[in-house]
Amino acid sequence: QVQLQQWGAGLLKPSETLSLTCAVYGGSFSGYYWSWIRQPPGKGLEWIGEINHSGRTTYNPSLTSRVTMSVDTSKNQFSLRVTPVTAADTAVYYCARLVGVANFDSWGQGTLVTVSS
């Protein structure tokens, strides 16, 4: 049973860099794409992008200029950077496994990131 565990800074100031990492336990890392999804408080879900084990990425065009994803296959981890952040980036950020390049069957626990001066 695959498990995703994520971590990163929860409080940022405007113009700083959001940095989150997600570790994958108990399953194949190379056989899937891995995504980041965010959810502003009280709102819906927004896909940020995806990465595979070789580092191939696809980003949501709405965020592509500020987003970078990376992967560390030696640790079965993938990471997200968003810079510079604004208050509009305040959200719960989730990592998730993309199955069949179609849907998400496993999710991290979520990290609340608050951007405030």
Added chain:
Amino acid sequence: EIVLTQSPGTLSLSPGKRATLSCRASQSVSNTYLAWYQQKPGQAPRLLIYGASHRATGIPDRFSGSGSGTDFTLTISRLEPEDFAVYYCQQYGSSPLTFGGGTKVEIK
């Protein structure tokens, strides 16, 4: 970008009743790439239905998905107390991957 519009925004029903949730796409979506999720407060979403009509592992058979093209439906045949939550549809037939705005199923 494919926009997914979910209706109604809120569905107020009593336990034991049937719930019908709609997801309409702005362009045709292949069935393979349409999924439904359930989210409860403070939790990550949980995959219910993939490929428009296939239940994910461990999902009770009171949940069913149907539809094709631009119109998809999630049906909960008899609402159990644990089914009151927010439901999202999601597509990845076309990039970027998008989610609907959600339907909240609340206790009447």
